[in-house]
Amino acid sequence: MRSKKFKAPLYGTDFKVILYKGESEIEKYFEEQDYTVDFKNYDGGLFVNEKTEDIALVLCEEKEGYPTPGIISHEAKHLVNQIYTLIGCELDKYNDEPECYLLGWIVNRIHEFINENK
Secondary structure, rough: OOOEHHHHOOOOOOOEEEEEHHHHHHHHHHHHHOOOOOOOOOOOOEEEEEOOEEEEEEEEOOOOOOOOHHHHHHHHHHOOOOOOOOHHHOOOOOHHHHHHHHHHHEEEHHHHHHOOOO
């Protein structure tokens, strides 16, 4: 299992990206970090610790070719929505440029992290 912390620019929200190879790895992490999660058969997910409000974006890299670009962008969009909720900002469908820049930044950081130490 690999993990890396990030801080979203402008928004200041901290989050961790976790790459894991098997469910037992991520289940152990969630148990140790006191997350309330029933983690079964996920290729990825976004989880918030109810006690500490820590945010974990997790992606499985167990299968060849995973995580896919679609899974990465899907989970990154959940993270964008979580960040907007935390800062009390509503998404604007008529001016989504800030949202799109944040989404692109998150997706780029995830791809860079995945490619580290390959």
